[in-house]
Amino acid sequence: MTPRRIAFVGPTLPAQQRPAGFEYRPPVRHGDLFDLCLRPGDQVLIVDGVYQHFAPIRHKEILAQLARGVHVAGTASLGALRAAELAGFGMQGLGQVYGQARAGRLTADADVAVLHTDDSAGARRLTEAMVCVRHALTELLEARQLDTHQASRLEQAAARLHFTERSATGLRHEAGPDRDAMHLLLDHLQRHGDIKTRDARDALHTLAARPVPPPSHAPGPADNWTSSYGRQWDFEHRPLKPGSAVGARLALACQQLFATDFPDRHRAYALRMAAATTRTTGTAGRLLGAAGFAPATRPHARLARGTEATAHWTADERLLARTFRLPPGRLVYQDLPAEAVAGTTLDELEQRCLRLLLPPGAQAPPTARRHTLLSRLWQAGSEHDYRLCALERGFRDTAEAARLAGAFDLTLIARLLREPAAAR
Structure with a gap:
């Protein structure tokens, strides 16, 4: 498979100045x-990135790609800062802005930040970056x-x-009696281009002219750089088995949503994982106590009360199963556990998923409709019971359950509601 070349570029370099040979994407975000499902040998250049209105790209996200053998480089803007911060871990830096950041003369995201239009409108820059102002002043001094x-x-x-106010008008106004000199600075930026634009253009031409290198050596075990977000993305993009058209996360969702005994499976999983985490064996109450939580003192408290599927559980078991999270506390599942597939083979689970999935191109049912169907399927007697049902099936909340249910066929879900429980 031919390695991919991807560049995240926004206002730093206009589209007409971008060389061919890259798959261009808007400024990178977390x-x-x-999302790209990158492979070893793929090449990524980060020029622009967001960090105010959206979550910025995390360092561990870049480190995870480097550990897989993906080539990641940065230049000109946020990419230059990330490259300087991760140079010791294999991220390549290019250009003068990177050089300043690597030398410690440039440390703040705000020094490379600009206000710009939406990328769909061409990402036109509306303000000047401080790093560009300083570089232009140096050139004018030298001249x-x-x-x-x-x-x-x-x-x-x-x-x-x-940085949101550093427009040409704002700069002229702020210059006061030096307005003519400021006009000279702005004219220099207009005629010669700013350093960020030059760095981005040079980096793209340099990489375009260079053969794609073989996969880099990983800086260490990939687990060193994974976060809960990285594990979630891996799980959602990993096939159930090699070559399978069904993803591992979707296969788990199929069991969570439709297996009538999944609450019991989830309870067994939570008990096993909690024991491994706390190094404590015994009842759910002991596990809760070892983790720093008081065992249930009120069996009918809102989070501990029984549902149709958990009436035979103890209150402690309900609390443990409904609140269980993997360290550091965000994910419930990051893989397909043995409890979820017990009594079936991966081939059988794959076929079941394929039978229940929406046909290609079919539209998912509305979210409200999914909530209604799941509530009926799980025999939830109230809105609160529906929330408890989602938690005891290992979903973080009802929103996650409805999101994953959107991949499945509404007609088949409705048919499940009409079939006797033993037939499901």
């Missing part, structure tokens, strides 16, 4: 690298078009503005 006092006052004027 989760984008996991003796400004003296050191003028350059210092212009830098201070630009630094007083928030």
